[in-house]
Amino acid sequence: xxxxxxxxxxxxxxxxxxxxxxxxxxxxxxxxxxxxxxxxxxxxxxxxxxxxxxxxxxxxxxxxxxxxxxxxxxxxxxxxxxxxxxxxxxxxxxxxxxxxxxxxxxxxxxxxxxxxxxxxxxxxxxxxxxxxxxxxxxxxxxxxxxxxxxxxxxxxxxxxxxxxxxxxxxxxxxxxxxxxxxxxxxxxxxxxxxxxxxxxxxxxxxxxxxxxxxxxxxxxxx
Amino acid sequence: xxxxxxxxxxxxxxxxxxxxxxxxxxxxxxxxxxxxxxxxxxxxxxxxxxxxxxxxxxxxxxxxxxxxxxxxxxxxxxxxxxxxxxxxxxxxxxxxxxxxxxxxxxxxxxxxxxxxxxxxxxxxxxxxxxxxxxxxxxxxxxxxx
Numbered sequence: 290x291x292x293x294x295x296x297x298x299x300x301x302x303x304x305x306x307x308x309x310x311x312x313x314x315x316x317x318x319x320x321x322x323x324x325x326x327x328x329x330x331x332x333x334x335x336x337x338x339x340x341x342x343x344x345x346x347x348x349x350x351x352x353x354x355x356x357x358x359x360x361x362x363x364x365x366x367x368x369x370x371x372x373x374x375x376x377x378x379x380x381x382x383x384x385x386x387x388x389x390x391x392x393x394x395x396x397x398x399x400x401x402x403x404x405x406x407x408x409x410x411x412x413x414x415x416x417x418x419x420x421x422x423x424x425x426x427x428x429x430x431x432x433x434x435x436x437x438x439x440x441x442x443x444x445x446x447x448x449x450x451x452x453x454x455x456x457x458x459x460x461x462x463x464x465x466x467x468x469x470x471x472x473x474x475x476x477x478x479x480x481x482x483x484x485x486x487x488x489x490x491x492x493x494x495x496x497x498x499x500x501x502x503x504x505x506x507x508x509x510x511x
Numbered sequence: 512x513x514x515x516x517x518x519x520x521x522x523x524x525x526x527x528x529x530x531x532x533x534x535x536x537x538x539x540x541x542x543x544x545x546x547x548x549x550x551x552x553x554x555x556x557x558x559x560x561x562x563x564x565x566x567x568x569x570x571x572x573x574x575x576x577x578x579x580x581x582x583x584x585x586x587x588x589x590x591x592x593x594x595x596x597x598x599x600x601x602x603x604x605x606x607x608x609x610x611x612x613x614x615x616x617x618x619x620x621x622x623x624x625x626x627x628x629x630x631x632x633x634x635x636x637x638x639x640x641x642x643x644x645x646x647x648x649x650x651x652x653x654x655x656x
Contacts (some may be wrong), residue, residue, distance in 0.1 A: 298655055299593045307594025311585055315578030323547060323573040335547050335573060338566040421632070439632055468620050469557055 306361040344399035344471065344487055346389070354392050391457040393483045399473030400486045402494055405459055409500075417477075418468040419462040420492065421441035422506065430461070430495055431503040438462075438469045441476065448480035464491035517632065519650045526589075529649035531645045532599045533574065533586025542626025543576035553623025557609045558616070574618055578602065593652055600648030607641040614638070 299307055327334035391398070399437075408414035409430065418425050424433040436470040439448050458477060462469040475485040496502055503509055518524060537655045543550040551572035555565070557653060563571065578598065585595030608632050611620065 299591060300654060302598070306596055307585070307591035308597050309521070311581045311591070311594055312578055312596050314575040315581045319573040319575070319577035319580070320570075322577065326547075335551055335569040337569060463620075468552070 290295055293489065297360040299358070301367050307312055310400075312350075315414055322450045344474075345394075347398050347400045347404060391486065396461070396478055397471065397485045397487045400459065400488050400499060402488070402490050404486075405461075405490075405495075406500060408457065408459060413456055414459045414486070415456045417458060417460045417473065418492075419460055424463070426494075426504065426506045428496060428502050428504050429492070430486045431501050432462075432508050433503075435506075436473065438473045438476070441473065447476055448482070451477070451480075451482065453482060454482075456462055457486055458482055459486045459488050461488040461491040461495070464493035512605075515650065515653065520653060521526060522655065523654070525651055525653060528647045529586045529589070529592045529596055532596060532644070532647050532651050533583045533588075533592075534587065534645075536583030536599055539585055539625050540576045540579035543572075543623075544580065546626060547572055547576075549626065550623055552620070556620040556623070557613050559612075566652065575602070593654070596652035600645055600652055603645040603648055607638060607645060610637050610641060631641050 293454065325334075327336075405414070405416075409416070409432075412432075416430050417461045418429045418433040418435045419438045420435075421437050421439070422435055425433075425437075429435070436447070436451070450461045460470040460474045462473075470487050470489065470491065474485050519528075551569050554568050554572055554575075579602065582598040582602070584594045585591045586599060604623065613633055614635070615619055620633060622631060624631070624637070636648075
């Protein structure tokens with residue numbers, strides 16, 4: 290050995306042995322650590338099977354609100370409340386499909402594409418695109434405001450000052466579980482915004498559904 | 512090994528590469544071990560459902576940081592450093608492929624590569640960074656002769 294330090298002296302089966310030992314020890318320790326925190330006290334750690342984080346869906350929120358207030362929602366029950374003609378939100382919602390208002394529950398609510406399209410058609414929602422400006426310029430939902438999550442985390446004032454015009458806010462991003470739009474949804478609620486909806490299908494679903502799209506750096510795609 | 516410049520085959524270069532790679536892995540492993548749930552979320556962001564069953568995401572989140580930690584310790588301490596370097600290079604290759612496939616599908620998220628604190632959104636820069644870190648692993652895993 291011409292150096293005092295060992296380097297690259299392992300060859301053949303010794304090398305494979307080492308690789309296997311590192312992988313096996315790592316895996317075992319990882320599982321052991323998780324088991325300790327999972328069954329120890331306080332109970333923490335990961336479940337053995339992954340379950341994706343879930344926002345309440347709009348349907349669930351509306352039906353639980355109805356359950357809390359059965360008089361207003363009972364089928365064929367007592368007088369349904371007429372929409373308030375001075376409230377643009379209620380008008381918008383009524384124009385959508387006679388559906389209930391978007392409740393203000395102090396947390397983001399997940400919505401499906403049909404609801405987004407209905408609000409879009411009725412111009413009853415303020416749409417926010419949480420992706421990067423370049424992706425936004427490549428294509429976005431017409432009228433959507435670009436608010437990249439990465440930018441607003443460093444500038445929370447922008448969230449507080451954002452004027453949704455009394456309409457519900459719909460946040461979307463690149464689809465999947467869509468961490469950007471979830472994070473932005475929670476950030477908006479924390480900044481005091483009401484009625485924040487997260488459209489988790491996002492751009493991939495919208496752009497392949499044959500619905501209108503806009504290109505360019507401005508909401509209407511100039 | 513004509514692809515690697517000869518000065519990188521020098522034992523000192525190799526040892527330096529091993530220590531650098533080891534420190535990178537230690538820096539990557541510790542925040543993830545401290546926030547397993549966050550890392551599980553990060554893995555999920557890569558949307559590899561078609562390759563890895565979604566239910567296995569949490570198991571991976573438990574194991575990867577510890578394999579990183581052990582490989583990092585092997586690299587830094589010089590106990591089985593070549594094995595550590597091979598594990599490092601292979602893992603780095605898998606991570607890089609993950610980022611590339613995510614980019615190709617137009618996904619956009621924070622990679623969680625070094626835990627949540629140093630969060631960087633994935634992009635071409637991340638791929639380049641990973642390739643450089645992978646090259647360090649290759650230099651560190653060359654057989655001594």
